[in-house]
């Protein structure tokens with residue numbers, strides 16, 4: 141156990157500023173307005189090699205004009221109590237510039253009752269030499285008063301050093317962020333010939349950012365998943381302000397899975413964000429999307445899909461994040477859907493429906509399709525219908541999370557990738573532009589999360605968005621990647637390689653086939669099977685026979701290349717049918733295609749590759 145230090149005090153004394161200063165990062169929102177922090181915010185901190193957990197709390201006590209019945213204030217005070225309860229040492233923050241006020245005495249009394257060691261931090265001693273101002277706080281009845289300035293970083297070391305001896309002796313090293321090994325740029329990785337073997341998906345607990353408009357039930361979902369009241373829930377939009385990390389683990393047959401759920405502030409239309417606190421809240425939400433492994437976009441079943449939902453979805457897509465769409469408050473909608481379905485069945489029985497009559501949505505599958513159509517640019521994300529209140533389908537949400545997480549670990553062997561790409565290119569050749577045609581040499585996966593593929597081509601500027609979308613769709617059909625964006629990065633072939641055109645015989649220049657390049661002129665190998673000479677023939681077979689990663693990965697494993705991450709089965713994302721798949725309109729969305737594909741491909745595909753393996757060696761894709 142690393143130990144826990146709680147920062148408490150009346151509102152607006154600088155608790156969050158002190159918290160950020162000790163943690164060394166701007167986590168909590170600091171603003172000169174009382175009651176900004178509501179939830180309990182925790183962070184792992186380290187001081188002189190000693191790690192501990194630091195908690196920032198909403199202020200204790202009511203300010204003028206506040207009513208104790210206010211649901212948010214009540215909940216915030218409860219959160220402070222929990223923090224006090226679980227801490228080994230408490231830092232009571234007071235304002236040295238204002239001196240002791242009655243509310244400080246109230247808070248002090250409460251802390252004395254807890255029996256925990258308390259250190260008084262007399263904050264806002266901004267100029268050294270004014271420490272004497274802090275002396276009057278001795279009257280609060282605690283042994284130690286530390287004059288500090290959180291903003292100017294004065295006196296912090298003495299304060300923390302005095303707190304550390306109260307923590308349990310055993311300490312854990314500070315948790316790794318998991319980002320250290322992530323390659324910074326695609327280029328960097330591509331140059332590294334061993335890159336494919338080093339690819340690594342998200343490590344450490346998976347970070348799930350729960351985002352959406354205000355009041356859609358983000359905090360409720362977190363509380364329901366963790367069976368706790370960890371974050372504050374209220375009917376007042378804008379309840380959550382800071383991004384709150386909530387650790388969470390699930391036991392499955394496969395073992396224990398650790399997550400960090402990040403509760404975020406609801407995002408309103410930018411032009412309505414007139415208040416500074418809300419501005420910072422939204423910024424924290426965007427930061428949470430950036431640092432998440434998977435983003436869960438929550439929408440309100442009752443409110444349909446609004447422009448604002450689309451804007452938030454845009455942020456997710458821009459940041460290339462894996463995503464799951466959750467339609468929450470389904471309990472409020474369920475009844476009317478049931479009625480519609482009954483009417484539909486009745487009409488069908490009476491054969492009343494005429495051809496061409498618009499069908500009403502009455503199943504979750506149809507609703508899922510509608511949602512994905514509306515959020516077409518996010519159509520790679522499975523849609524789950526939940527109720528945080530009744531617990532409806534929260535298990536499915538977890539299953540989807542597990543499944544998408546497994547997709548972020550999927551490494552497609554280069555040979556299989558190239559076969560899939562060849563099939564796709566054979567099936568639909570890139571449209572030639574100004575007499576030049578885009579030619580593909582080979583492809584290799586350079587990143588797992590998000591799945592990123594480097595495609596060596598003759599000229600990257602010929603790779604149109606339209607063709608990228610088509611290829612992305614074909615990759616999705618071949619390898620799944622539900623919930624993940626697929627990135628295709630064209631790269632001109634290495635300069636050491638002579639243009640393939642050079643080897644064209646004059647009579648072939650208009651045709652598809654190329655003369656066989658000389659050995660020395662072939663593209664460099666980036667990995668054993670990725671060499672164009674090893675590419676297998678154009679199968680000329682239907683796209684359905686495109687390889688599935690499972691078979692390839694299994695093959696790689698049997699070659700002794702070590703275990704590869706494989707999908708652990710498909711997520712039951714189509715709500716109406718547990719075994720179903722998410723709906724994704726074919727070809728919709730950037731770099732995304734239909735997620736639907738026949739299940740019987742794998743065997744057929746294996747056969748097709750066995751047959752075609754020796755043909756057309758040395759060809760371009």
Ligand SMILES: Nc1nc2c(ncn2[C@@H]2O[C@H](COP(=O)(O)OP(=O)(O)OP(=O)(O)O)[C@@H](O)[C@H]2O)c(=O)[nH]1
Nearest residue numbers: 354355356357358359360374378379380406469528
């Ligand atoms: N009927 C119903 N009500 C829900 C459900 N989920 C949340 N609510 C209610 O919706 C209101 C808002 O819930 P919160 O969890 O605070 O919503 P939030 O998205 O975190 O809101 P902000 O933090 O303000 O952005 C509360 O009154 C909840 O009780 C649900 O599944 N069904």
Ligand SMILES: [Mg+2]
Nearest residue numbers: 358359379380
């Ligand atoms: Mg909330």
